[in-house]
Amino acid sequence: MKKNHWLFFLLWLPSLAIAGPSAAKTDQTAPFAAPAPISYVLSMPQPQTHYFEIEMRVSAPTALTDQAGNGYIDIKMPVWTPGSYLIREYAKNVEGFRAQAGDRMVRSEKIRKNTWRVYTKEESLVIQYRVYAYELTVRTSFLDQSHGYLNGASLFMYVDPLRNQPHRLTVQPFKDWKKISTALPAVAGQANTYEASDYDVLVDSPMEIGNHEVLTFTAAGVPHTVAMYGEKIYNSTRLAEDMKRVCETAATVIGEHPCKEYTFIVHQTPTGGGGLEHQNSTTLQVTRDAFITARAYQNFLSLVAHEYFHLWNVKRIRPKALGPFDYENENYTHLLWVAEGITSFYQNYILRRAGFTTADEYLRNFAYEISGIENLPGTQVQSVAEASWDAWIKYYRPNENSVNSTVSYYSKGSVLGGLLNLSILQSTGGRNNLDDVLRLLYDTYYKKLKRGFTDEEFQQAVEKVAGRKMDDFFQKYVFGTEKIDYNGFLNPVGLRMVDASAGKQDPYLGAITKLTEGKLIVSAVRRDSPAWNEGINVNDEILAVGGLRAGADLEKQLATYKPGDSVEFTVNRGGYIKNLTVKLTGNPLAAFRIEPVSSPTPEQRALYARWLYLKTT
């Protein structure tokens, strides 16, 4: 998953743009001849109302008996969607639940926020309900006059004892909508009907319905489809070629492509931002500038690389807690820094290896990511293992103090992935790198043992590939918050890190502000900064600085002072005017740059070339 988040402004992560309609067709035939125990018919007769209508047929002997001797079946709605670690309460959009057996209505009642109990001993039931779908994100469903998008977990109810059985879906598209794009295999001879081998596969297969453009290409021997929803402002040929190159390079990491076919759904939206991974597909959201400016296009390809790489890392190479899923509760793991952080590392590494970025650009990104995490006070407070565990209540529920209390498992995980890669290269003389760790995990846990791995098993895989113990690394940097010795990792490839801002005498306040309706409002106060120490508060409106009316650009106003100056700030705090005297300090924020050591040895040069996939002369 990738999402728009306040941290994106503080830590480097690509911003995205663009979208257009598209559909993907599958010519794969579902292997299941017998009728599925659960089948759904999804219709959308009035898309302007944003309601999907769902008829769910349950045909299997699943009824249980309660204490009063009544037979019942519980019908449930997921509360979250895999890949996005927040309880979203999808049942909040459900209306009109009713149950029928034969031609009789059957009594039902809601017994939990997401559970309907249907009282019946019948083996065959028809459930009807409708779902309001008007939030176009990668983790929700959406319907309007222009298209429909399905995220299965937000639409399809399930019956626990039947989750592992085949589920069938028939779609009745609105009027003249001609295209359906999904990774689900189609049922031969039945229009717009798809079959999933189990419920997990059903909800792990998003679907785009409408009249979108469909691009196709083959990468690593696998047919790929791209459904493009939105304005047609991209060059289809170039887009397909570039995406193909990203996919082919990503496939070299593990060296085996496990998909029969793969589907991209790309939504162009006004705000854009983010993607969600699935086993054989992904949904990406971008703003229109992704197809207009070179920088935004590179960020788009970076998003493609990220979500695509997830088909291996997290959908198959996965922490134990992430599958099979509990759809009713939080699923806890310390390893989101591996699932998301190492995927973020690979999105950059893949673009370098595919030649979309230069070695210098890779180094600039790496240094920028490092500056981002090192400049966040939260880096000293929360480890990436804790950040992973608490994603449900912290990363996905940020507040004004997040800058001081949390670290992003994406950003720090990406940096740690980069450091592990360097460490393995160094300890094996360039023979192995992080690819070998992922390949080992893929072969051992996905293919052989068919399960996820534990914290310990991840570390063991790293140690096996590196050929040495790595306790220090994991204790200090993964489960701890110790300061990282970057030069220790960079020196073997002939590089060192320097702080370009060292020695500068910029004045520093430590209050982050935003302009709201013409008012300069404090949105965060950085821990241990002058603003923090002197009690400037979040939500204070800064009225004046040193007796002068505060302008829109506080930085510019502060630039007239120097470190050590005491400055009077006049603030409006809930209607009361207050004056606070703050002694400014020098700016402690680093601007790291990675540069060559003065005279690199031939060994350092060779390892550098191996690291960044450069041709040696």
Ligand SMILES: [Zn+2]
């Ligand atoms: Zn991700």
